Amino acid sequence: MELETLFCYNGPGELLRNKRFILTIIVLIVVCAGLAILARTPLLLRSVAVLSAPLFGYDLNAESFFFSPLIKADFKGLTIADTRSKKFLFTSSQLTVNTTPKGVLKGDVEKVLLKDAKIRIRLGDKKETETDLSFIKNIPSVRLLTMENGEFTLLFKGAATQISLKKIELTVKDFSPEHGGTLSFTGFVSINEPGRSELSATGKCKGTLQLTGIFPDMLGKGIVELDIEAFTAGKISMKGMRFTMPVQFEKDQIKFLQSNIGIEEFMLMENGQKAVLKKSFIGINARYQTKTGNLASDNTRIVIPGVGSLNGSARLTLKGAMPINASLETKELNFSNLFSMAKSLMTQEEAKKWSIQGEGSLKGRLAGTLSGKSPSLSGSVTMDIKKGGFTSPDGSKAAQGINGLVIMNFTLPRGEKDASLKVSSRISSGEYLWGRYYKDLSKDRARFSTDADILTNSKAGSRFKGVCDLFNTGRYVYDGHFDKNGWQFHINAQDMAIKRIVSDFLSNYLAEATPSLKGIDTDGKLSADISMTSVDKKLAARGNVKLLAASLKLPAVSLDVKSLDMDIPFDLTAKGGVESGPKGDGPNLGWITIFGFRKGEYTLPELKIPVTASGSDITATGVISVPFYGGAVRVRDLAARDVLGTSPRLSFAGSVSGIDLPRLLNDLTGLTFPVP
Structure with missing residues (x-):
């Protein structure tokens, strides 16, 4: 290879240009060498720091x-x-x-x-x-x-x-x-x-x-595993929680397949008491759409040993108002074991000794938004109870064979808006024991049912209203409210069947408790409109009680009342309490009327008693004169004092005149006494 170099001298100007070129090359070489040396010293980093901050x-x-x-x-x-x-x-x-x-x-x-x-x-x-x-x-x-x-x-x-x-x-x-x-x-x-x-x-x-x-x-x-030794969130704490999450990344979505959470011990604290669940398990299959922010789980399983397993699904969008839709269902729920764990939260030792029996199913649904201008949640819970019952510690109070259905629909808005709850329950059949009272309703088609609406506000308290069917004994409508200052309850009971209440529910109990009531026979219709109020622990009551065409027979003591009518309005307060409402134009005057009273040989054709229920007392106004064995028994100033207070008492004055004592003693003792 030959290298030929040609150099032509064209005068002083050309020589000057060549010198400048050579000088530029030398300067570049020196700068590069300086940068190479600078790169090996902290000075370069300091220079970069001076420029990077501003x-x-x-x-x-x-x-x-x-x-x-x-x-x-x-x-x-x-x-x-x-x-x-x-x-x-x-x-x-x-x-x-x-x-x-x-x-x-x-x-x-x-x-x-x-x-x-x-x-x-x-x-x-x-x-x-x-x-x-x-x-x-x-x-x-x-x-x-x-x-x-x-x-x-x-x-x-x-x-x-x-x-x-x-x-x-x-x-x-x-x-x-x-x-x-x-x-x-x-x-x-x-x-x-x-x-x-x-x-x-x-x-x-x-x-x-x-x-x-x-x-x-x-x-x-891939797979991510998380072992939590201890977790605390307010009243909830967990120990030994293991979270295993297999994850699969795909275009526009992330899948969580066969993820599971095992919890060795779950605790809920309340008033110094705690409830413990051990060895719970949660299994989840879910997917997350990265573009839309949709998180969905079509198969979530929760297993609580001894209580049952729950299956559910959920949809949640992690954008905007964050709409959510979830459901949960279990077909095997053991109420006995559930109560055994929950009763540890009770503060009364006697309550902890009770036991609950029964199985059932539960369905739940939740929908709403978690964010946005008006976040709120709504949903429903349906609980079906089979063979339910309870037993007191000494066995004197118990029930078994209870079947029932409870449906709750709720709305939970955030902020100061009212939260609402609608409750519908149906309970039928079963055997009940309460002390000396026992009743078998397993063959009775009647049932207890109620439908209630409840509104709750953090500032105004809670209000409720509803209707009730108490084993086909009448029609009941109720409403009320309660807050930090007190409560109010109003009930309107119409056409209460006295005969069914006494003969079907109370006759056996009354006969055992009081032998003189054996064979009791009653009839009539009872209606009541009662409003009770409590302010600062002082009671007040207002309303009206009516009893129409009532009758009473007690064969054991030869007592027979052909007809008893009662119409008593009342407006009562405890002494020092707050009145239940505005007073009327005059006193609340009512009447009790008795027709055809017979006790053995003694008869009373008619007796009419005026009654005033106002203030803190109930009084029978005027003089009550009752014919009695040829004479009369007179009662005056009959009054029940402070009936809603802590120390109610009864007072009256009476006199007896013209009574045929020999005949009275003969009826009482069976002996014949001479007539003076």
Whole structure:
């Protein structure tokens, strides 16, 4: 090979131009050499830090720095901080980046080593939180990234909650934005510090992910495991919770297949008492649509040993108003074991000794929104009870064979709006024992049913109204309210069948309790409109009681009342209490009228008694004169004092005149006494 150089001299001007060219080349060589030397000293990092803070808002600092062009960079004591919004902080005792000349040309990194790295991120509100992840596509490929003893801390603006991952051991192999990579990690997780917040958790986590793509869609599969040693949220605490979540990343969606949560011990605290569930299990299959924000689970299973298993589904959109729709169902619910766990929350020791029997099913539905301008939830719960019952500690009070259905529809708005609850219940059949009272209703088609509407407001208290059927004994309508100052209850009972109430429900009990009531026979219709009020623990009552065409027979004592009518309005208050309402124009005058009274040989054709129920007393006005064995018994000033107070009492004055004593004594003793 021949190299021929031609040099032509064209005078002094040409020579000057050549000198300038040579000088420029020399200056460039010197600058490059200086940069190469500068790159091996901390001066370069300091120069970058001076420019990065004002231009980009990040402060860059390191205790020492070594740079081998195109091959290696090593930082010790590195710190990167967000100087503007204070939302990001990164520190590492050592950061080493290795590559090759070939990798530099391709934009790849061979190895990255992070030791004692600490990352702290503070999230603001929705507007301040960055959600654009397009920067991922600009990250260079990394053959191997290793983090040793790392730490990640997540803070939230305006909240004391802090989520931390410590002692992180992280390995990422063959990473690239287009083809993903393999990731594995272990670490210890904590939420706040135990004892310093109502919400806290401690445990450990591990996981592996095999990704085939990251941006624009994360693709691949993996598994994440979370072991929580202790968890506390207000009155709820858990121990030994293990969460296993297989995950599959697909285009526009993430699937969680056969995820499960095992809870060794679940505790609910209330008034110093606690209820404990052991070895519970939750199984979940779910999917999340990344573009729409829809989270759906078509198969969720909750198993509570001894109580039953529940199956459900749910839909939740994690955007906008966050609409939710969920359902839950169980066909095998053991009320006995459920009560055994729940009664530990009771404060009365005697109540804890009771037992509950029965099985049944439960269905629940929930729908609504969790965010937006007017978030609210509504739904229903249906509970079917089979062979229910209860038993007191001494066995004197019990029931068995009770079948029933309870349906509850509810609305739970947020804020100051009223929450509503509609309750519909039907209870039929069963045997009941209450002390000396026993009744078998297993063959009676009548049932107890009620439909109630309840409205609750955090400031105004609660209001309710409803109707009731008490085993076909009458028609009952009720309403009322209660708040922090007191309560009010109103009931309107119409056409109460006295005969059915006494003969079907009370006759046997009355005969055993009082032998003179054996064979009791009654009839008549009773109606009552009663309003009870309690303010500062002082009672008041207002209303009216009517009894029409009532009759009474007591064969054991030869007593017979052909007809008894009663119409008594009343407006009563306890002494020192608040009146139940505005007073009328005059006193509440009522009447009790008795026709055809007979006791043995004694008869009383008619007796009419005026009654006034007002203020704190009930009084029989005037003089009550009763014909008695040829004479008369007169009672005056008959009064029941302070009937709603703590010390009610009865007072009256009476006189007897013109009585045929021999005949009276003869009827009482069976002996004949001479007539004077």
